[in-house]
Amino acid sequence: MDFLAHLGMGFGIALTPFNLMMALAGVLVGMLIGALPGVGPPSGVAMLLPLTFGMEPTSGIIMLAAMYAGTMYGGTITSVLINTPGESASVVTCIDGYQMALQGRAGPALGIAAIGSFIAGTIGVVLLMLVSPLLARWALSFGPPESFALMLLGLTTVTLLGGEDPLKGYISMVLGLMLAMVGFDIISGEARYGFGIPEMMDGVDFLPVAIGLFGLGEVLVGAEEKGGFQMKGTPRLRDVLPSLADWAKSKWSIARGTVLGFAVGVLPGAGPTVASFLSYTVEKRVSKTPERFGKGAIEGVAAPESANNAAATAAMVPMLTLGIPGSATTAIMLGGLMMWGLRPGPMLFEKNPEFVWGLIASQYIANVMLLVASTVLIPVFVRALRIPYSILMPLIILFCVTGAYSLKNNVWDVGQMLVFGVVGYFMKKLGYSPAALVLALVLGPLAERALRQSLIISDTGVGIFFTRPISAVLMALALAAIAVPLAKWLRTLSRKRV
Amino acid sequence: MKLSRLLACAALVISMGESLAQSYPAKPVTFIVPFPPGGGTDISARTVAAKLTQMWGQSVIAENRAGAAGILGTDAAAKARPDGYTLLIVNVGITSINPTLYPKLPYDPDKAFAPISLICELPFVLMASPSFKPGSVKELVAFAKANPGKVTFASSGQGGSPHLTAEIFQLATGTRLTHVPYKGGGPAMTDLMAGHVDLLFASVLEGSGHIKAGKLKGLAVTHAKRSPALPDVPTLAEAGVKDAESGSWIALLAPAATPTGIVDKVAADVKDAVSAPEVREKLIAQGAVPQASTPKELQGLIDLDRSRYGRIIREKGLKPE
Numbered sequence: 001m002d003f004l005a006h007l008g009m010g011f012g013i014a015l016t017p018f019n020l021m022m023a024l025a026g027v028l029v030g031m032l033i034g035a036l037p038g039v040g041p042p043s044g045v046a047m048l049l050p051l052t053f054g055m056e057p058t059s060g061i062i063m064l065a066a067m068y069a070g071t072m073y074g075g076t077i078t079s080v081l082i083n084t085p086g087e088s089a090s091v092v093t094c095i096d097g098y099q100m101a102l103q104g105r106a107g108p109a110l111g112i113a114a115i116g117s118f119i120a121g122t123i124g125v126v127l128l129m130l131v132s133p134l135l136a137r138w139a140l141s142f143g144p145p146e147s148f149a150l151m152l153l154g155l156t157t158v159t160l161l162g163g164e165d166p167l168k169g170y171i172s173m174v175l176g177l178m179l180a181m182v183g184f185d186i187i188s189g190e191a192r193y194g195f196g197i198p199e200m201m202d203g204v205d206f207l208p209v210a211i212g213l214f215g216l217g218e219v220l221v222g223a224e225e226k227g228g229f230q231m232k233g234t235p236r237l238r239d240v241l242p243s244l245a246d247w248a249k250s251k252w253s254i255a256r257g258t259v260l261g262f263a264v265g266v267l268p269g270a271g272p273t274v275a276s277f278l279s280y281t282v283e284k285r286v287s288k289t290p291e292r293f294g295k296g297a298i299e300g301v302a303a304p305e306s307a308n309n310a311a312a313t314a315a316m317v318p319m320l321t322l323g324i325p326g327s328a329t330t331a332i333m334l335g336g337l338m339m340w341g342l343r344p345g346p347m348l349f350e351k352n353p354e355f356v357w358g359l360i361a362s363q364y365i366a367n368v369m370l371l372v373a374s375t376v377l378i379p380v381f382v383r384a385l386r387i388p389y390s391i392l393m394p395l396i397i398l399f400c401v402t403g404a405y406s407l408k409n410n411v412w413d414v415g416q417m418l419v420f421g422v423v424g425y426f427m428k429k430l431g432y433s434p435a436a437l438v439l440a441l442v443l444g445p446l447a448e449r450a451l452r453q454s455l456i457i458s459d460t461g462v463g464i465f466f467t468r469p470i471s472a473v474l475m476a477l478a479l480a481a482i483a484v485p486l487a488k489w490l491r492t493l494s495r496k497r498v
Numbered sequence: 499m500k501l502s503r504l505l506a507c508a509a510l511v512i513s514m515g516e517s518l519a520q521s522y523p524a525k526p527v528t529f530i531v532p533f534p535p536g537g538g539t540d541i542s543a544r545t546v547a548a549k550l551t552q553m554w555g556q557s558v559i560a561e562n563r564a565g566a567a568g569i570l571g572t573d574a575a576a577k578a579r580p581d582g583y584t585l586l587i588v589n590v591g592i593t594s595i596n597p598t599l600y601p602k603l604p605y606d607p608d609k610a611f612a613p614i615s616l617i618c619e620l621p622f623v624l625m626a627s628p629s630f631k632p633g634s635v636k637e638l639v640a641f642a643k644a645n646p647g648k649v650t651f652a653s654s655g656q657g658g659s660p661h662l663t664a665e666i667f668q669l670a671t672g673t674r675l676t677h678v679p680y681k682g683g684g685p686a687m688t689d690l691m692a693g694h695v696d697l698l699f700a701s702v703l704e705g706s707g708h709i710k711a712g713k714l715k716g717l718a719v720t721h722a723k724r725s726p727a728l729p730d731v732p733t734l735a736e737a738g739v740k741d742a743e744s745g746s747w748i749a750l751l752a753p754a755a756t757p758t759g760i761v762d763k764v765a766a767d768v769k770d771a772v773s774a775p776e777v778r779e780k781l782i783a784q785g786a787v788p789q790a791s792t793p794k795e796l797q798g799l800i801d802l803d804r805s806r807y808g809r810i811i812r813e814k815g816l817k818p819e
Contacts, residue, residue, distance in 0.1 A: 042534070046562075143694035144678075186656060186679050198573070198604060201566040323707050324688050331684055335541050408565055449681060456678050457650060457694065 030070020176440025217424020532571025703785025
């Protein structure tokens with residue numbers, strides 16, 4: 001087969017000592033960047049980009065792509081250990097990952113995330129290789145109406161994001177949507193809730209909010225409880241790896257996360273963050289024991305962590321086949337491609353096969369390296385939890401502050417993070433779901449833009465959402481997601497009356 | 499007595515300024531880039547910064563201070579010490595669009611900066627979706643006049659230079675098109691390719707690959723001359739549309755009170771940097787036209803574009819995004 005020959009050539013290129021070294025360096029730097037809150041994949045890739053200019057383009061992109069995969073995993077580390085998301089795609093991992101850490105199961109949480117990332121990344125590369133052109137067409141069929149329907153479906157899942165009371169889930173979501181309204185109106189250009197402050201013009205950035213709600217909020221709650229981690233003895237490698245029972249519980253979650261992550265990752269604009277949220281809610285919905293979610297269910301770590309890695313790989317589909325960036329990070333990589341003198345676009349596969357196949361092969365290798373590096377390092381990370389809570393707490397606060405600042409080198413974001421730390425404290429005390437708020441803040445602006453673009457394009461008003469097949473199916477799912485719990489609730493209500 | 503003391507002081511200040519310029523740069527220089535890393539402006543800034551580092555033997559660091567359409571980074575530069583060690587990278591939006599679009603800037607756009615030099619020009623290209631019927635500017639204008647408001651155009655965002663270019667185009671051709679704003683050029687390009695929208699103005703850099711591959715139709719470039727990347731695509735003037743020239747550019751500014759000696763030295767060095775073959779090559783690969791200028795020429799360009807874009811913003815009553 002033609003592609004096997006190509007793949008063989010790709011491995012020939014990726015397996016040279018220098019390129020192997022680049023992949024390893026990329027994975028390690030990526031894990032570090034992912035673990036630092038605030039410094040996400042886009043800034044990481046941008047920082048490393050100048051380093052690659054002296055290299056062969058193939059070596060350069062191998063390092064950047066390996067780093068991208070590494071950041072997806074690195075973000076998990078802080079989410080699990082200290083409830084502080086290192087980058088946006090790991091926000092949802094905080095929910096169950098941190099609970100697992102509190103129960104002394106940080107090792108298995110990180111382990112399953114590594115295994116899930118490995119499987120999802122590898123399957124993602126196979127899909128990238130086999131069905132890229134087909135997928136590119138699927139991505140193009142997603143216009144504004146389809147995007148809106150997908151975002152709406154995403155928003156209906158808030159009731160599943162922790163919290164006992166669905167009503168509180170919706171209240172958190174509405175709070176998040178209100179925050180998403182801040183900033184300039186995309187069509188008329190009116191400043192909304194800006195109070196004349198330039199920093200408010202871009203709206204509320206969700207990462208400082210997430211760092212505050214989760215990381216700082218947790219520290220504030222922890223400060224009054226005599227909590228801490230249940231850690232006994234020195235963890236050994238076999239204690240920190242997931243058990244067979246863990247694996248049995250998570251294998252289908254990983255599979256579902258991978259497929260969902262890849263499908264969402266291909267779409268322009270959606271990306272790993274949306275993929276991770278959607279896969280978490282899917283897991284909770286299909287689970288026979290949804291009540292375990294939010295209390296340390298391993299599936300709640302396995303699925304989103306697989307999804308975000310699959311999505312990171314899938315984001316390269318539009319970049320390689322269409323020459324269009326599928327995410328902020330791939331946009332910067334694309335800038336790199338051009339600086340190396342390569343023209344991304346439909347012709348890349350034909351004109352620079354050594355580049356494309358070298359990249360694909362190096363993705364396999366990067367995934368193996370990621371698995372090895374994370375397994376070796378997990379005991380080290382887990383040991384960090386044995387630091388007494390009184391010392392760990394100020395460290396977490398330091399981490400939150402530097403993370404919020406380094407996002408845009410702006411003190412404003414630090415203030416925002418501090419405010420939401422306090423908000424997070426009260427939300428946690430009162431049983432509201434911070435994850436629902438964050439999800440609404442992520443999806444809100446995307447949904448608003450897609451909605452208004454659709455209505456401008458449409459000749460039939462809201463009809464546009466129901467006359468196009470993909471959008472109609474997604475809308476039906478979204479409406480069902482709202483109607484079914486409502487019907488159940490009404491039924492229990494009427495029974496109570498009788 | 500007082501006068502002579504004053505003169506002595508003045509002489510001291512002047513000679514200090516000169517010796518400053520001679521020893522400049524004595525420590526690392528920072529270019530504030532008021533945009534996120536990885537964009538066209540950022541990459542051009544880093545390319546020139548790398549060359550100047552080599553020429554000066556001092557690090558020139560590009561620092562990204564993104565946010566609020568570049569206003570946050572610009573404000574930081576306006577309030578920086580005017581000693582030549584903090585300079586500002588701008589595009590046409592910062593100097594010639596923001597002052598009209600945002601009436602309440604935290605700095606005075608007329609007084610806060612001294613121009614240094616242009617770095618490059620970034621022409622735009624008008625593209626149509628493959629499924630859109632008209633295949634030339636002439637056919638487009640006829641079609642749009644027959645179907646007012648039916649033709650849609652995407653843009654990278656409300657109030658950005660590609661959007662304003664489309665507004666200038668409508669004014670020059672007497673057509674009425676419907677604006678669909680996106681967040682950034684990438685998503686707009688995707689939807690154009692799929693035919694969800696009909697038209698898009700974007701930089702030659704973003705568009706040329708797709709036009710060459712036949713995935714999009716290139717109707718016209720907005721520069722005075724044809725682009726070397728798209729030799730077959732006519733200019734707007736050639737296609738029969740007068741007074742619609744537009745596009746973006748990237749330039750270097752200094753805080754207003756920076757000593758003239760330093761400004762002139764940097765301007766001369768940027769000129770050398772931009773004409774160095776390896777820098778030219780990198781800028782051209784990005785679809786830019788490398789072009790240095792004197793401080794005075796840059797001021798002229800800033801003023802010209804400000805009146806050009808200011809007019810369209812006021813006439814259309816546009817608000818920023």
